[in-house]
Amino acid sequence: MGSLADFIEAYLKELLSGAPEGIIEIRRRELADQFRCVPSQINYVLETRFPFEKGYLIESRRGGGGYIRIMRLDWRTEEDLFSELSLLIGDAIGSEKAEELLVRLVEGRILAPREAALIRGLVEQSIGAVVAQQQDELRATLLRNMLIVTLRG
Amino acid sequence: MGSLADFIEAYLKELLSGAPEGIIEIRRRELADQFRCVPSQINYVLETRFPFEKGYLIESRRGGGGYIRIMRLDWRTEEDLFSELSLLIGDAIGSEKAEELLVRLVEGRILAPREAALIRGLVEQSIGAVVAQQQDELRATLLRNMLIVTLRG
């Protein structure tokens, strides 16, 4: 235990925990030098350890004065809920299943009725933009993302 | 972290925010001296940070007594905002345009930086679910929906 990626992850999380806004900025090259690895290793860590689904947002800029910014979205609920949600939603979900899930979340007081309505509206409206074949996949992605941002502070 | 261009941009925006009409005038040579750079660097900043799409107009005059005037275009009423938003977003929007719009909304104090980051993340993340061809359309739909929801509180 303790791959290089783990160390870099730990280091970044350490920095994040000391950042008042939950936002840090790094320079890829510097960090790579610090850990004696190639720069793309940093991207690997970001992709695997700080993805959107785990509650992080990444922004970056190239060119002179470039940087990578990592933002942590704060939790309002426990992590278990999210992993279960991801599991329930999966890669694709039909509208009936999605509706069932939303109802259950409202009943379980996880979502306020208004929030559920909002999410339902957003998801179903946005789905019109895509051909039928892909609708279930898109619904899954949207639903998951919306729930994550709604349930996070 | 911040490139020279970032500093000049910040300085000009500072000036602009203190200008009652949202209009300032500078002299290229002076500003370049102030930041110890070549004059053309100023043009670079103007082109990249204050283009029309981001809500600015530039006027200038050469020769003795020359100047560069920067004007910020504001959204005066909520109606302006919404109609221009739907105009700007349209049926399809590429990621660069979407980004410009979000930045402009933040600068115009219409969106908080975190809200913009969240919307950006949500939209771009969700887009992965569909084929490239449809991405611009989906981006437009999502962006419009999210902005409407966010701005209506």
Add this chain to the structure above:
DNA sequence: CTGACTTTGACCTTATCTGACCTTTGTCTT
């Protein structure tokens, strides 16, 4: 020994900065 996770490196795209050279405008001289 196999599949998932890591690590690396070659190649790509984008942003910034500078300097040489060009155009426009104002002013002064004759």
Add this chain to the structure above:
DNA sequence: AAGACAAAGGTCAGATAAGGTCAAAGTCAG
């Protein structure tokens, strides 16, 4: 009035400085 000169600003190509992508190679637990 014409021409010369000075004082601005404009353009563009090239050098430099980041970060991104992707596939191949390495590693390790089961």
